[in-house]
Amino acid sequence: MxxxxxxxxxxxxxxxxxxxxxxxxxxxxxxxxxxxxxxxDAEADRHLLERLADLSIRYTPMVMPEPPDTLILDITGTAHLFGGEDGLVRDARARLRRHGFTVRTAFADTPDAAWALARFGASSVAALPVAALRLGEARETALHRAGLYTVGDIVYRPLSGLAARFGAEAATAVRRMVGDAESPIAPRRVLPPVEVERRFPEPVARTDYVLGVLADLLADACRMLEARGEGGRRFEVAFFRSDGKEQEVAVETSAPVRHAAPVVTLFAHSLARLEDPLDPGFGFDAVRLAVPVTEPLAPGQPDLDRAPPPGPALHALVDRLVARLGPDRLLRFHARESHVPERASRLRPGSPSGSWPVPPPDEPPLRPLALLRPPRLLSHVVADVPDGPPRRFRLGLHFVHIVRAEGPERIAAEWWRRPGLTRDYYRVEDESGRRLWIFRHGLYGREETSPRWYLHGLFA
Known part of the structure; x- marks a missing residue:
């Protein structure tokens, strides 16, 4: 069986x-x-539970799915928005039942107690069966043999004796149930640094009114960012409909921003580009704005008319193009963690991220902006052995004589990707004043392959 x-x-x-x-x-x-x-289909059940967790964010951002069929919500500080705990649970039950779900709910001071009260339908924590401690069938049987059938039979006894007889996990489970040990919630979504929302007493079917509310929320969020000394790089808005549908829109900026007007414009472009236009249906009952990505931003000096200082024209242009055309239509170079020159950057959609190395003041750049792909093989190279720079080489049909050289910059191969040879890079200048970036691929007498020389880049 x-x-x-x-x-x-x-x-x-x-x-x-x-x-x-x-x-x-x-x-x-x-x-x-x-x-x-x-x-x-356990996988389908998991996806369904995660979808329900996303929909439950209308009540609180602290939502944790607990497979196979439980959602844990921390409603501290949010229940009053729904008329109290009873109003919140009535709203949640009604929405879930409309979709054919059978719902059991419970309130408690700890997540473990709330789960157990909803699962077993007990009137109090003391009345819960010992199975609510989730210790496994063997320990549950052992507790029954000891005459312990409910949590109330255990909680008033010394936990040291319980731990000695049934293991430390049993005592920890009791402490978590009554709140004497931490039982944190791991929310499905990380709480953003800044979040504001507006709930409506009655569903609002006017899209223009909801967009006006979004502008007000952006103003509130920007004031909060200013108090933190930060600017937002990503802004996310969620429109909650009364029928349970949620629609999300996000915009990103090329530089940290804490003025509402340019972000309002970006949202207007993004909403106009949606394949599925913003539809109020039976009405919106809430709008939530989050700023999940922030960066430090120093205070700016306003003009005499108290207008905010204008941002860099390039950043504003990039933001507008991304909002109008979509992030996949605009590619920019992003810095990447790699010492290998051809892997130090990559093209990605949207705004740039990561920091680029900046040479010291009054110093020439260590690497050129323009790289040859693939590097060009040089012939007839004359160089000091084993680690000296090239003195002469042939490039195409002409011989090039080097008058100045700096280096080497030694770059080892990324062994975790694939075996490769060591490179020694030199910044060199020829008789005509051209500045070139050249490397020797391999080391004389220390690597199996005979070294070869390549031209990899040109300095402006």
């Missing part, structure tokens, strides 16, 4: 017939003729 197929979940009609999860499928079919069953 251990290898038999068993029921993983049942609906209320099946439960009324005595069919419960864990029952062997053969026994279930023997009890009910014409029983309809479907294979359990």
């Amino acid at each position: 251990k290898g038999a197929l068993r029921l993983a979940a049942t609906d209320r009609h099946a439960e009324a017939l005595g069919l419960l999860p864990g029952l062997p499928l053969a026994d279930a079919r023997a009890r009910v003729t014409g029983l309809r069953v479907a294979d359990h």
